[in-house]
Amino acid sequence: MQARWIGFGEIEVAGERYDHDIVIDEGKVSRRIKKPSKSYRDRFGHTPLSAKETIPWSGKRLIIGTGADGKLPIMPAVWAEAERHGTEIVALPTEEALRLLCDSDARDVHAVLHVTC
Numbered sequence: 001m002q003a004r005w006i007g008f009g010e011i012e013v014a015g016e017r018y019d020h021d022i023v024i025d026e027g028k029v030s031r032r033i034k035k036p037s038k039s040y041r042d043r044f045g046h047t048p049l050s051a052k053e054t055i056p057w058s059g060k061r062l063i064i065g066t067g068a069d070g071k072l073p074i075m076p077a078v079w080a081e082a083e084r085h086g087t088e089i090v091a092l093p094t095e096e097a098l099r100l101l102c103d104s105d106a107r108d109v110h111a112v113l114h115v116t117c
Contacts, residue, residue, distance in 0.1 A: 001027060001109050003101035008068050009116050011098060014106065021114050025056035027106030032113075040075065048073035049112060056110040057085040063101065065094030065113035072114040 001024075003013045010019050013029055021032035036052035049055075049064065049072060056062065062082060066072040070093040082089045087110075090100065094113055101109055 001101045001104055001106040003098040005095040005098055011094065011113060011115055013098075013101070013113075018115065021112070023054060023056060024101075024109050024111040024113070025058065027109055037075075044073040044075075046071060046073055046117065048075050049078055049114075050075045051077035051081045053112075055081070055112060057081070057087055059087065059108065059110035061088045061090060061110065063097050063109070063111040063113075064089060064091040065097035065111065065115075066091055067094055067114040067117040069093065069117055071117040 001014060006012055006017065010017060023030050023032050033054060034047050037047050037050040040050055041047045064074060074091060079089065094115060097113060101111065
């Protein structure tokens with residue numbers, strides 16, 4: 001799957017540019033809906049990734065791009081849910097996470113990518 005870091009706040013996946021967080025499920029890209037996690041913002045200083053969001057659990061590996069500086073908080077319930085699904089989480093700054101996507105067939109990609117911080 002083609003993917004690259006453009007710069008802070010912008011990535012390119014499969015030839016399309018995105019200036020917002022995205023979710024990839026078996027190559028299908030959609031906007032990350034953060035609203036279910038907003039209530040945790042004060043506790044984390046940033047809207048975290050919570051298990052209340054739509055997360056693509058259907059694969060063996062979930063890639064989480066944690067932003068330019070790797071600051072996206074991942075709530076403990078996400079790690080617990082991954083274990084329940086038998087899914088390995090690979091959490092890396094987004095630029096590094098995008099490199100992992102380049103080595104993958106789009107049908108095997110399950111990811112949540114944060115484009116800022």
